[in-house]
């Protein structure tokens with residue numbers, strides 16, 4: 001099944017070979033017009049760091065429930081969301097009725113306390129919440145998020161090449177990109193559980209780019225554009241990357257935001273550590289010029305991260321997510 005999902009080798013790019021982007025661009029274009037997912041290999045992220053991040057996710061969720069509830073999910077989309085704490089409605093693929101069978105914790109970029117956005121209380125710019133009794137957890141989460149951000153920013157010029165843009169076209173829009181690190185725990189579901197009892201119901205991500213570390217425990221499946229659901233293949237030493245709704249809107253529907261879902265009937269606990277990367281807080285996502293033609297006029301007015309996320313999370317949103325808010329990471 002790996003045949004369905006293109007594999008991009010990053011070695012030439014990371015080695016600085018001059019024609020690397022020219023060669024990767026068409027591969028990415030094919031991935032995002034035919035599948036919506038691609039693998040990357042030779043990405044330069046140490047396997048030990050990935051292992052550590054998975055272990056940190058397991059340690060976090062092994063804490064007593066009270067410790068996790070002490071850092072409740074908030075209006076910045078930061079903190080802990082308990083089991084069955086949300087139901088996929090927005091971006092839902094089929095009529096989803098049951099809450100998601102996972103618990104998750106969300107972290108964003110650390111901003112200095114005197115950062116203007118912190119001082120003015122801008123949404124999605126608040127402080128991370130950290131567990132009080134997990135030595136080393138914060139360091140690992142930040143190291144992993146840092147490695148993912150570096151990797152994500154290396155990938156962005158490939159998107160420009162794929163879209164027929166100058167290779168630095170996105171550069172001033174990804175100077176300090178928004179991101180979310182999500183650490184999810186999917187308890188094992190009984191083999192007899194109903195079909196529609198999802199670990200994570202079918203959805204499209206909100207992100208520009210989602211980077212997902214390979215999971216030793218299966219459970220993720222992907223809906224190809226022809227409607228077939230395939231199990232995500234686990235290729236050693238790779239990351240699986242997909243695009244979300246922001247990429248789809250920004251590219252005026254040229255690129256796919258492919259639905260996917262999780263069920264964990266493996267008999268083991270499953271953890272996942274997706275990293276969702278978006279553009280800068282202030283960047284304006286106006287339809288990419290090469291994606292606008294007389295036959296495909298702009299489908300959306302220009303928008304920002306904040307506008308998109310406010311709309312996505314529901315306008316009337318207090319300190320807690322409104323009941324039924326869908327939450328797929330970023």
Ligand SMILES: O=C(O)CCC(=O)C(=O)O
Nearest residue numbers: 205220262272274328329
């Ligand atoms: O658990 C996984 O493998 C994928 C998770 C996912 O799709 C998400 O968090 O948006």
Ligand SMILES: [Fe+2]
Nearest residue numbers: 204205260328
């Ligand atoms: Fe997802």
